[in-house]
Amino acid sequence: MGLVEPGIGLIIWMTLAFLVVWVGLYKMAWPSILQSIKEREDSIQKALNSSSEAKAEVENLKSEIDEMRKEARAERETIITEARDSANKIVAESKEAAKAEYDRIVKAAQEDIRNEKNAALAEVKNQVAKFSIEIAEKVLNKELADKKAQESLVEDLLKSI
Amino acid sequence: MEQNKRTVKLNFKLVISYLFALSFILNISSVKAESGGEEFNAGDMIMHHVMDAHEIHYMTLAKGTPEETHLSIPLPIILYTPDNGIEIFSSSKFHNDEHKYGRYIMHHEKIYIANEAGELDLDAEGHASNAKPLDLSITKTVAGIFICVILMFLVFGSVAKAYKKRPGQAPKGLQSFMEPLILFIRDEVAKPSIGPKYEKFMPYLLTVFFFIWFSNVLGLIPFVGGFNVTGNIAITIVLALFTFFITIIKGNKHYWAHIFATPGVPGWLLPLMIPIEILSMFSKPLVLNLRLFANILAGHIVILSFMSLIFLFKGMYGPGAGFGVSIVSMAFAMFINLLEILVAFLQAYVFTLLSALYFGDAVQEAHH
Numbered sequence: 001m002g003l004v005e006p007g008i009g010l011i012i013w014m015t016l017a018f019l020v021v022w023v024g025l026y027k028m029a030w031p032s033i034l035q036s037i038k039e040r041e042d043s044i045q046k047a048l049n050s051s052s053e054a055k056a057e058v059e060n061l062k063s064e065i066d067e068m069r070k071e072a073r074a075e076r077e078t079i080i081t082e083a084r085d086s087a088n089k090i091v092a093e094s095k096e097a098a099k100a101e102y103d104r105i106v107k108a109a110q111e112d113i114r115n116e117k118n119a120a121l122a123e124v125k126n127q128v129a130k131f132s133i134e135i136a137e138k139v140l141n142k143e144l145a146d147k148k149a150q151e152s153l154v155e156d157l158l159k160s161i
Numbered sequence: 162m163e164q165n166k167r168t169v170k171l172n173f174k175l176v177i178s179y180l181f182a183l184s185f186i187l188n189i190s191s192v193k194a195e196s197g198g199e200e201f202n203a204g205d206m207i208m209h210h211v212m213d214a215h216e217i218h219y220m221t222l223a224k225g226t227p228e229e230t231h232l233s234i235p236l237p238i239i240l241y242t243p244d245n246g247i248e249i250f251s252s253s254k255f256h257n258d259e260h261k262y263g264r265y266i267m268h269h270e271k272i273y274i275a276n277e278a279g280e281l282d283l284d285a286e287g288h289a290s291n292a293k294p295l296d297l298s299i300t301k302t303v304a305g306i307f308i309c310v311i312l313m314f315l316v317f318g319s320v321a322k323a324y325k326k327r328p329g330q331a332p333k334g335l336q337s338f339m340e341p342l343i344l345f346i347r348d349e350v351a352k353p354s355i356g357p358k359y360e361k362f363m364p365y366l367l368t369v370f371f372f373i374w375f376s377n378v379l380g381l382i383p384f385v386g387g388f389n390v391t392g393n394i395a396i397t398i399v400l401a402l403f404t405f406f407i408t409i410i411k412g413n414k415h416y417w418a419h420i421f422a423t424p425g426v427p428g429w430l431l432p433l434m435i436p437i438e439i440l441s442m443f444s445k446p447l448v449l450n451l452r453l454f455a456n457i458l459a460g461h462i463v464i465l466s467f468m469s470l471i472f473l474f475k476g477m478y479g480p481g482a483g484f485g486v487s488i489v490s491m492a493f494a495m496f497i498n499l500l501e502i503l504v505a506f507l508q509a510y511v512f513t514l515l516s517a518l519y520f521g522d523a524v525q526e527a528h529h
Contacts, residue, residue: 002208002212002269003208003211003212003394003458004394005394006393006394006395006398007213007296007300007395008295008296009239009295009296009297009298009300009303010213010300010302010303010393010395010396011395011398011399012297013297013299013303013306014303014306014395014396014399014400015399017303017306017307017310018306018368018372018399018400018403020310021309021310021313021314021368021372022364022365022368024314025313025314025317025364025367025368026364026368028317028318028321029317029318029320029321030317030321030363030364030367030368031364032321032324032325033317033320033321033324033343034343034347034360034363036324036325036328036329037324037340037343037344037347039328039329040328040329040330043329
C-alpha cells in the first residue's frame with residue numbers, strides 16, 4: 001500500500017532539510033528571539049517592581065509627612081500651651097509682684113503717715129506742754145505775785161504730799 | 162450604524178470570495194469533467210492527490226484526445242545507481258506514452274529500471290518487480306519541504322532581526338504575530354512539560370512546531386500545488402525519529418532506571434515490566450508519527466471526497482446534478498477546510514506537546 005510506504009528519498013531529503021532548518025534557526029533565530037523576549041520580560045518586570053517600589057516609597061513618604069504633620073501639630077499644641085502657661089505665670093507673677101509692691105508702698109505710706117502723725121502728735125503735745133507751761137508760768141506768775149499766795153501754795157503742796 | 166455598515170461590507174466580501182472560489186473550482190471541475198470517455202474514479206483521484214509525485218500537476222486538458230496536455234510544473238529527478246552514479250534530469254522526460262526515459266520507466270510515480278526487453282515485469286496485480294534506483298528526486302513533497310524551510314528562514318530571520326533592531330520594545334508586524342506563538346510554546350508547552358531544563362529543548366520544539374504548522378497550512382492553500390507534506394508518512398517518521406533520538410540521547414539515569422528497574426515494582430515482575438517499558442519507548446514515537454500523518458491525510462481525503470461527489474453525481478445523473486451537488490459539497494468542503502486550519506494548528510501543537518512531555522520524562526529527576 002503506497003500510503004504507508006515511506007519513500008527512502010523523501011526520508012533523506014526530510015532529514016537533511018529538517019536538520020538544516022533546525023541548525024540554521026538555532027544559529028540565527030531562536031536564541032536571539034528567546035533571549036530578547038526574556039530580556040524584555042525582565043525589564044518589564046523590573047519596571048513594574050520599581051513602580052510598585054516607588055508607590056510604596058510615596059506611601060512611606062506620605063505617612064512620614066503625616067507623622068511629621070502630626071508631630072508638628074502636637075508640638076504647636078505644646079508650645080501654645082507652654083506659652084499660655086508661661087504667660088499666665090508671668091501675669092500671675094507680675095500681679096503678685098505688683099501686689100507686693102503695692103502692699104509695701106501702702107505699708108510704707110501707712111508707716112509714714114503713722115510717723116508723721118506721731119511726730120505731729122508729739123509736736124502738738126510739746127506745743128501743748130509748752131503752752132501749758134507758759135500758761136502755767138503766766139498763771140503762776142500772776143497767782144504768786146504776792147507772798148501770801150506763795151505760802152499758801154507751799155502749804156497745800158506739803159499737805160498733798 | 163457604523164457597526165452595521167461594517168458587517169454588511171464584510172458579508173459582501175465573504176460572498177464575493179465564496180463566489181470567486183466556487184467559480185474557480187467549477188472551472189477546473191468542468192475542465193476535468195470534459196475529460197471524455199474514461200469514467201471518473203474517486204479513489205484514484207484522491208490517491209493521486211494525496212500521494213507524492215514527481216511533478217506539481219495542476220490539470221489535464223483535453224484528456225483522452227490527441228491534444229491532451231498536462232498543466233504541470235516538472236520537478237528534477239535525481240537517481241542514484243551504483244553503476245551509473247547520480248543522474249539528474251527533468252521529470253518532463255517521462256512525458257511520453259510509455260513513461261520511459263533511457264532505461265528508466267515511471268510506473269505509478271515510482272521509477273524502475275527496465276528489463277532487457279525495455280519493459281516492466283508486471284505481476285497479476287499490476288505491481289512491477291523490476292529493480293529500482295535510489296530515488297532522490299525533488300518530488301512534490303520535497304518541494305513542499307523546501308518551501309516550508311525557506312519560509313521559516315525568511316519569517317524567523319526577519320523576526321530575529323526585528324528583535325535585534327528594536328531591543329526591549331513592543332513587537333511590531335510579523336514579530337507581534339509570531340511572538341504569542343513562541344510564548345505559547347515556551348509557557349504552555351515547554352515549561353509545564355519539561356520543567357526547569359526546558360531552555361535547551363526550545364529550539365527543537367519551536368522548529369518542529371513551526372515546521373509542522375507551516376507545512377500543514379501550505380497543504381491547505383489551494384492552487385499552490387496541493388502539497389501534502391505532513392500527510393506523508395516519510396515526513397512524520399523523520400519528525401518522530403528526531404523526537405525519539407533526542408529523548409534517548411538526553412535521557413538521564415532516572416529515565417533509564419525507569420525502563421530497566423521501574424521503581425516500586427517487585428523484582429519478580431521485572432521480566433514482564435522491562436519488555437513493556439521498552440515497547441512503550443518505541444510506541445511513543447510510533448503514535449506520534451501515525452497521529453500527525455493520519456490526521457493531516459484524513460483532512461485532505463475528506464476535502465477531496467466532497468469534491469469527488471460533484472463528479473460522481475455528474476457521472477451518474479448528468480451535469481445538472483453535478484452542479485446541484487457542487488453547492489452543498491463545496492459548502493461542506495469549505496467547512497472542512499476551515500476545520501483543517503484549526504487541525505493544522507492543533508496537530509502541530511499536539512506533536513510539540515507530546516515531544517515536550519517525552520523530553521520531560523527523559524530529563525526529570527527522581528522524586529519517588
